[in-house]
Amino acid sequence: MFADIVSRKFKLKDSFLLDVVKDHGAYSAIDRAFEMSSNEIREEVDRSGLRGKGGGGGSTGYKWKMMPEAGTTTTYLCVNADESEPGTFKDRYVLAKDPHLLIEGVIITCYALGTHDAYMYIRGEYTYQHYIMQRAIDEAYEKGILGENACGKGYRVDFTLHKGAGAYICGEKTAQLVSIEGFRGNPRLKPHTPEPDHLFGEPCVVNNVETIASIPYIVENGAEGYRKFGTDCSPGSLLFGVSGHINKPIVQEAEFGVPMMKYIDEVAGGVWRDRKLKAVIPGGSSCKILTRDEAYAVNLDYESMREAGTALGTGGMIVMDETTDMVKSLLNLLEFYKEESCGQCTPCREGTGWALKAVKRIDQGKGTLKDVDALLDIADYMNGKTVCVFAPAVSDVIDGFVKKFTDEFVAKIKRA
Amino acid sequence: MVDIIVDGKRIAVNEDGNLIDELAKHGIKIPHFCYHRELGVSGNCRMCLVEIKGKKRPQIACDMPIKEGMEVLIESKLTKYVQQAMMELELVNHPIDCPVCDQAGECSLQDYYMDYGLKESRIPLESKVSKEKKLDFGSDVMHDQERCVLCTRCIRFTSEYTKTNELGLFKRGDESRVMTFLDNKIDNRYAGNIIEICPVGAMTSKDFRFKQRVWDLKESASICQGCSRGCNIYIDHHAKKYDKDRIYRFRARENFDINGTFICDDGRYSYKKENQNRLETIKIDSNTASLDEAIGEFEKLLQKKSVALVSPSLSFEELKAIQVFAKERGIYLSGFSDSLKTKDSDNLLILGDKSSNRASIEFLKISQNSEELLENLKEAEVIINFDSSELYENKKLFDISKTKELIEISSYSNLKTNASLQIPIASFSEKDGTYINFENRKQRATKAVDTKAIYLNDLLKKVKGS
Numbered sequence: 001m002f003a004d005i006v007s008r009k010f011k012l013k014d015s016f017l018l019d020v021v022k023d024h025g026a027y028s029a030i031d032r033a034f035e036m037s038s039n040e041i042r043e044e045v046d047r048s049g050l051r052g053k054g055g056g057g058g059s060t061g062y063k064w065k066m067m068p069e070a071g072t073t074t075t076y077l078c079v080n081a082d083e084s085e086p087g088t089f090k091d092r093y094v095l096a097k098d099p100h101l102l103i104e105g106v107i108i109t110c111y112a113l114g115t116h117d118a119y120m121y122i123r124g125e126y127t128y129q130h131y132i133m134q135r136a137i138d139e140a141y142e143k144g145i146l147g148e149n150a151c152g153k154g155y156r157v158d159f160t161l162h163k164g165a166g167a168y169i170c171g172e173k174t175a176q177l178v179s180i181e182g183f184r185g186n187p188r189l190k191p192h193t194p195e196p197d198h199l200f201g202e203p204c205v206v207n208n209v210e211t212i213a214s215i216p217y218i219v220e221n222g223a224e225g226y227r228k229f230g231t232d233c234s235p236g237s238l239l240f241g242v243s244g245h246i247n248k249p250i251v252q253e254a255e256f257g258v259p260m261m262k263y264i265d266e267v268a269g270g271v272w273r274d275r276k277l278k279a280v281i282p283g284g285s286s287c288k289i290l291t292r293d294e295a296y297a298v299n300l301d302y303e304s305m306r307e308a309g310t311a312l313g314t315g316g317m318i319v320m321d322e323t324t325d326m327v328k329s330l331l332n333l334l335e336f337y338k339e340e341s342c343g344q345c346t347p348c349r350e351g352t353g354w355a356l357k358a359v360k361r362i363d364q365g366k367g368t369l370k371d372v373d374a375l376l377d378i379a380d381y382m383n384g385k386t387v388c389v390f391a392p393a394v395s396d397v398i399d400g401f402v403k404k405f406t407d408e409f410v411a412k413i414k415r416a
Numbered sequence: 417m418v419d420i421i422v423d424g425k426r427i428a429v430n431e432d433g434n435l436i437d438e439l440a441k442h443g444i445k446i447p448h449f450c451y452h453r454e455l456g457v458s459g460n461c462r463m464c465l466v467e468i469k470g471k472k473r474p475q476i477a478c479d480m481p482i483k484e485g486m487e488v489l490i491e492s493k494l495t496k497y498v499q500q501a502m503m504e505l506e507l508v509n510h511p512i513d514c515p516v517c518d519q520a521g522e523c524s525l526q527d528y529y530m531d532y533g534l535k536e537s538r539i540p541l542e543s544k545v546s547k548e549k550k551l552d553f554g555s556d557v558m559h560d561q562e563r564c565v566l567c568t569r570c571i572r573f574t575s576e577y578t579k580t581n582e583l584g585l586f587k588r589g590d591e592s593r594v595m596t597f598l599d600n601k602i603d604n605r606y607a608g609n610i611i612e613i614c615p616v617g618a619m620t621s622k623d624f625r626f627k628q629r630v631w632d633l634k635e636s637a638s639i640c641q642g643c644s645r646g647c648n649i650y651i652d653h654h655a656k657k658y659d660k661d662r663i664y665r666f667r668a669r670e671n672f673d674i675n676g677t678f679i680c681d682d683g684r685y686s687y688k689k690e691n692q693n694r695l696e697t698i699k700i701d702s703n704t705a706s707l708d709e710a711i712g713e714f715e716k717l718l719q720k721k722s723v724a725l726v727s728p729s730l731s732f733e734e735l736k737a738i739q740v741f742a743k744e745r746g747i748y749l750s751g752f753s754d755s756l757k758t759k760d761s762d763n764l765l766i767l768g769d770k771s772s773n774r775a776s777i778e779f780l781k782i783s784q785n786s787e788e789l790l791e792n793l794k795e796a797e798v799i800i801n802f803d804s805s806e807l808y809e810n811k812k813l814f815d816i817s818k819t820k821e822l823i824e825i826s827s828y829s830n831l832k833t834n835a836s837l838q839i840p841i842a843s844f845s846e847k848d849g850t851y852i853n854f855e856n857r858k859q860r861a862t863k864a865v866d867t868k869a870i871y872l873n874d875l876l877k878k879v880k881g882s
Contacts, residue, residue: 345459
């Protein structure tokens with residue numbers, strides 16, 4: 001059930017110091033990586049079945065293979081550390097506990113992609129993590145791990161930290177690239193054919209922190225080593241986190257395919273105060289909510305979640321006990337989404353605000369049944385009609401809450 | 417060219433073109449706010465979503481690559497549903513103050529609501545986001561943030577066309593708004609286009625505000641007289657009850673060979689010249705006279721040795737008639753007008769030569785040599801000035817003219833004039849005419865407003881006849 005692909009060194013004291021982690025195998029994958037060719041690493045990662053750990057779960061190998069042959073053109077790597085999803089707090093552990101694992105991953109990824117310049121877009125509010133990360137990067141430059149001759153392999157790798165200014169939408173990869181370029185972080189239109197993302201007009205790969213942190217393990221242990229964990233379609237592991245009405249809020253790496261309730265009960269100590277479970281939002285807040293019955297039926301892997309009509313997302317579960325007011329919960333979430341919508345495209349800009357006001361009316365007892373219909377319409381207006389996936393995510397949230405807990409919404413209206 | 421199928425009908429379109437433009441060529445309208453042919457695809461308004469066969473979701477037409485055999489379903493249930501949905505969303509925070517909005521009548525939001533919306537509002541009035549209603553953006557631009565649909569055309573205009581970057585998007589979500597940076601104002605010579613490309617009433621012209629409802633205006637296709645570019649314009653005019661025909665504004669007319677869809681502010685606001693400072697009365701030695709008296713006086717003055725000065729902004733037909741007239745009468749004709757040749761130009765539309773028809777002067781081989789003109793002036797007793805400003809701009813010429821008798825045949829009044837005879841003629845907005853621009857492009861301007869003044873060609877005919 002448990003895995004330690006990324007979290008192996010988390011328990012060490014002062015694990016963010018190079019001297020500490022050096023004795024525990026930090027940078028041990030570098031030698032192995034530079035024995036391979038860049039294409040061999042891409043192939044290995046592809047065979048490992050590594051899926052992006054930022055929420056989407058797309059194939060990392062596929063993304064890498066889309067990049068041009070190493071050395072043919074300037075390329076960039078961007079590490080997405082703009083973790084701002086409500087209920088998600090896994091990347092911050094990697095950043096704060098094992099920054100050198102990340103640097104190791106970045107060096108290998110750069111080599112595999114033929115990239116010399118890597119950026120990390122770190123969430124503005126992560127000041128502590130930013131401090132640790134910057135210190136680790138400085139240390140790595142000092143020791144020659146990064147720089148003109150990274151790890152003495154004759155390959156230049158420069159790694160730059162870029163601090164966000166507090167916009168959730170900059171976690172969306174195209175918005176992030178626009179932001180790094182120095183503009184307002186609005187997502188770009190998506191291409192109609194599969195092609196790599198672009199930064200400063202050159203091909204670029206955007207990978208999540210945890211994805212990059214998984215690379216050294218794959219290089220060291222091979223694709224088979226990684227596939228030992230997880231299921232066939234969702235191999236490997238993820239730093240799952242549980243928050244909410246729970247006895248022991250926790251982040252613990254586990255392999256894919258573990259039954260959700262088993263994880264919640266055994267790792268997170270079950271629902272607090274001996275209350276009954278009401279609902280779980282599985283992967284960060286931007287997924288469809290699961291009712292108690294549904295929560296007992298799903299496993300923590302991409303396929304099982306999709307079958308249940310929701311998504312695994314970032315693996316940050318939000319647990320709600322029986323006393324939870326679902327209208328207020330939705331109100332809380334919508335306040336976040338309304339605040340964070342970039343306002344670029346109409347459905348999202350107007351839909352988030354409209355939905356929030358409708359839910360607010362219902363919560364205050366001023367709502368009508370028409371507001372419930374309007375909510376479902378708004379959810380549909382926002383689904384699949386926008387530039388990025390922010391609006392569809394909000395759509396899922398509204399749709400899940402309103403459809404699965406209609407009674408509570410209607411009850412509030414009736415009571416008024 | 418490839419074939420695509422639109423609602424079961426096969427049409428041939430250019431595969432490199434934009435779907436919205438290509439369909440427009442076939443008379444098929446796709447509603448849109450943010451897409452603009454010269455400002456490119458932004459893809460933020462989502463109004464142009466259409467169903468494409470084989471695609472799971474509706475696609476924005478502005479960003480849809482055209483492929484052979486592609487099936488676009490414009491009349492489909494899904495497309496109609498999405499269009500109605502987008503209309504409803506656009507109006508969530510719109511103040512719907514059409515009765516006091518200048519854009520009413522030429523507003524995309526209004527038109528699309530009638531075509532695609534027609535849904536009862538579900539938004540309580542008090543829950544609308546309120547923003548600034550009256551922001552002076554500088555230049556001629558007045559901004560109303562509440563009416564704005566955030567299509568960012570204005571922002572893209574300043575960043576992509578003028579490259580002056582005065583406007584930006586501020587705040588997020590439904591609080592987003594277009595603003596200038598700090599206290600900066602719009603400062604470019606094309607700012608009027610911002611008002612024109614705004615699909616709704618968010619950008620209004622301080623000059624045009626509250627003056628005229630647009631559905632009363634009649635438009636006439638014309639050519640701007642501001643410089644030798646020859647930008648295509650519409651003249652919007654209207655005769656109020658018991659009032660004469662008046663021009664209210666110039667608008668850019670699309671011509672991708674010349675000005676694209678924009679015109680400069682100098683040209684845009686040159687309409688004022690057509691309404692003000694016009695030469696209106698026939699005068700002989702400062703006394704009002706009738707046309708017949710004036711023609712008699714003209715004939716009398718022509719007995720003396722004359723030199724004619726012609727403006728390079730008269731139409732080709734007029735220039736030709738003057739040339740014939742001068743030849744018959746043995747009058748030396750000069751098109752000299754160096755004061756109009758300035759260094760005031762940029763790499764967009766504005767050209768240094770402020771005459772609209774110099775190419776015609778060159779084509780008709782009318783002399784523009786100053787020395788030749790001065791030589792001829794020595795012996796002359798009478799100067800006939802056909803609308804040329806050169807006489808008043810050029811000090812040397814003006815001094816000489818004071819010693820001669822002056823016949824002023826002009827559309828615009830000049831305070832400096834000491835003419836023995838002045839006859840007002842129709843200006844460019846009051847007549848049909850042909851103009852040749854700096855790259856020898858022949859263009860036709862049509863008559864917009866009625867005038868009491870005589871047409872130059874008629875005047876010359878009358879003089880000939882008597």
